[in-house]
Amino acid sequence: MRRVPWWVPVLVLLATVAQLAVAQWVPGIGRFEGKAFGARLVAYPLLMLLAPATWWVARGRHGSEPAPHAAFTLVMLPFLVDVSGNSLDLYDAVVWWDDLNHFANWLLLCAGLGLLLCRSVQPRWAVVALVTGLGAVLAIGWELGEWFTFIRHGTEADTAYEDTLGDEALGTLGALVAGFLVARVVSRGAADPRRA
Structure with a gap:
């Protein structure tokens, strides 16, 4: 890298x-x-x-x-x-910015966290599972934070349920893609004798 x-x-x-x-x-x-x-x-x-x-x-x-x-x-x-x-x-x-934002931001965030956390995780599927699971937990935490800070007393309460489910799904999907990318980078790094 x-x-x-x-x-x-x-x-x-x-x-x-x-x-x-x-x-x-x-x-x-x-x-x-x-x-x-x-x-x-x-x-x-x-x-x-x-x-x-x-x-x-x-x-x-x-x-x-x-x-x-x-x-x-x-x-x-x-x-x-x-x-x-x-x-x-x-x-x-x-209209689609929020959806793209949740997917792309979780891809970026989880790729960064995966690179920090998964250098020695084996096998590759475990990297994917770890990064995806971390991303799902963070997506849930983010949505709870949004609800607490501005949705519960704001004007978006009527549409919050559907939006929250979509945001969590897109965030988890972004984390899954990040997991595959991190697994590829980590496995390349492990195969590189200069990194040993």
């Missing part, structure tokens, strides 16, 4: 935080109202930094292995995509 420079995940984080700050503190932008951007301004950066912080603690600051910036970037990208979709008003302007 190609090396990604350290500044790529930093740039993704900064672009996400900048848009969240605009959504929270610039008044009069209707597309941001009622979507819990105050909570997102706190939660998104923390969630984006969780993978690098966990890796740093687990590997140690002085470990010889280079930081997996590509995996960190993949984990962070869904948050940028979500915020950018709101900034560009894609959720309201493009």
Whole structure:
């Protein structure tokens, strides 16, 4: 897998935080109202930094292995995509955006997590199962978070059930595709004598 420079995940984080700050503190932008951007301004950066912080603690600051910036970037990208979709008003302007977003974001997120977690998992089918299962659990957790932060008292309560089921299914499907991709990358890495 190609090396990604350290500044790529930093740039993704900064672009996400900048848009969240605009959504929270610039008044009069209707597309941001009622979507819990105050909570997102706190939660998104923390969630984006969780993978690098966990890796740093687990590997140690002085470990010889280079930081997996590509995996960190993949984990962070869904948050940028979500915020950018709101900034560009894609959720309201493009009917299929939310569905594509759930599939693609879970593919990105689970590919990043899979690259971090599954390097030594064998056989390949176990990688697929692990990444898909993790993605399904995260999709359920995401939908619970959406319900708690802005659906239960918002205007979307009437359509939330059907939307939630679709979002969970698309997220799990994205995780399944990520599982196959990670299994392929991990098996190539295991076959590469330079990685031994």
